[in-house]
Amino acid sequence: MVKKQFIEALNQSTKEQFAFTCKGFDLIICVGTLPSRHDTTLLKRLSESEAQLVYLFTMEDQALIPKSSFFSRYEVGSEEGIFALLSKSFLKGVKLPESIQSYFEELDEGYISAESNLGEEEIEEIESLYQEAKNVLLVLGDDVIRHPKASNIAHLAGLIARYGKAKLFVVGAISEEIIEANTKSVLEEIADLKSFDGVVVYQCPVINKEEENSLIGSAQFQMAAKVQSGDKINVTINQEVYPRTFVRDDSLKGVIALMPCAKADSSYPYHVVKIVKAEVQ
Structure with missing residues (x-):
């Protein structure tokens, strides 16, 4: 049920915006999963893909790091902030509905970047790879689906697919679970990062x-x-x-x-x- 709700919150008007393979892409952005633990099939696909790989996670997956063109370790719990930064960066210059444009303009990037540990230079590097790519795959892992703010993360990730040039790969999802939706995504304010000190x-x-x-x-x-x-x-x-x-x-x-x-x-x-x-x- 959690995965079904997440897929629905991605708010895609066509199933064509989803992918179930890593083939045919020249850039893969993988967030919120430890493939060597969660999905060895995904690990194999990522390892064999000729695409450049951006890997964002809370720790290194030693099986994936050698393959990664770019790796960054973000703070535990900061996935919502990561997707806010990525979606604003990727959709820069794209004509968006006024409400979404206003949302991005009011985003406190400095605070989110500092809290998530994904710096401005790193975002620019990822954005550069995204802009150069023709076919982008956004891999959404278990941590994203199970996050307390999963719905808002899905809204943000869904914007990248709807208005940008990425297709969505939901880890562990099968085609029968894909839901078409065409509702207005109401974006929420990015929550303060919960402390994971200790x-x-x-x-x-x-x-x-x-x-x-x-x-x-x-x-x-x-x-x-x-x-x-x-x-x-x-x-x-x-x-x-x-x-x-x-x-x-x-x-x-x-x-x-x-x-x-x-x-x-x-x-x-x-x-x-x-x-x-x-x-x-």
Whole structure:
């Protein structure tokens, strides 16, 4: 249901604005997904594509970074601001309805850029790639669909497809889920960024069964959480306690740990957590 509502909020008047393949594009902009975890088929398609790749996410996907023409790490929770910056940038010079034009004119780009950690120079670099491209694919990942402001993100992404030159690829969607709509998108003010200060974990799909009992983090995360590889720990999320073993992975960077889960709910997958070492029995 969450995905269906998101697709409807993209507000596309024709199914032709959606794509289910990465072929035939010379620029792919991928936002809000960790393909090596969420969709290995997508990872394969992106890796094999000859298109230039702009990859925007909260952490590096080591399987995708070598392929990326441009990578930027944005702040957790800032996807709405990212799409506001991208849509305004891509639609510069395009004739838009007066209400949308006014919305972009009133956008506080400096504040959004600072809060999201996507700088003005980076936006200009992405815009340059977009303007040079003939066929653009905008890949919308799970984090975007599950964001608290998913509806407004969809409105903004939908504008890029409706008035720009991008097609939309909703990760995990099938053609039967695509909904045609032709309503007026009422854009909302960009919400202040929720604080994710502290120890943060990212709930993601498991690759193998053993991972269900692990919390996987970088050397930086290990220092921030004050744990050692192999430590038995309890991870508390919203008063629910998850027993885990901390596993250090030196291929990871940053201070967000992966928390593989066999079953994921529809909520935003990042959490500020409390981690304590389990008592030895």
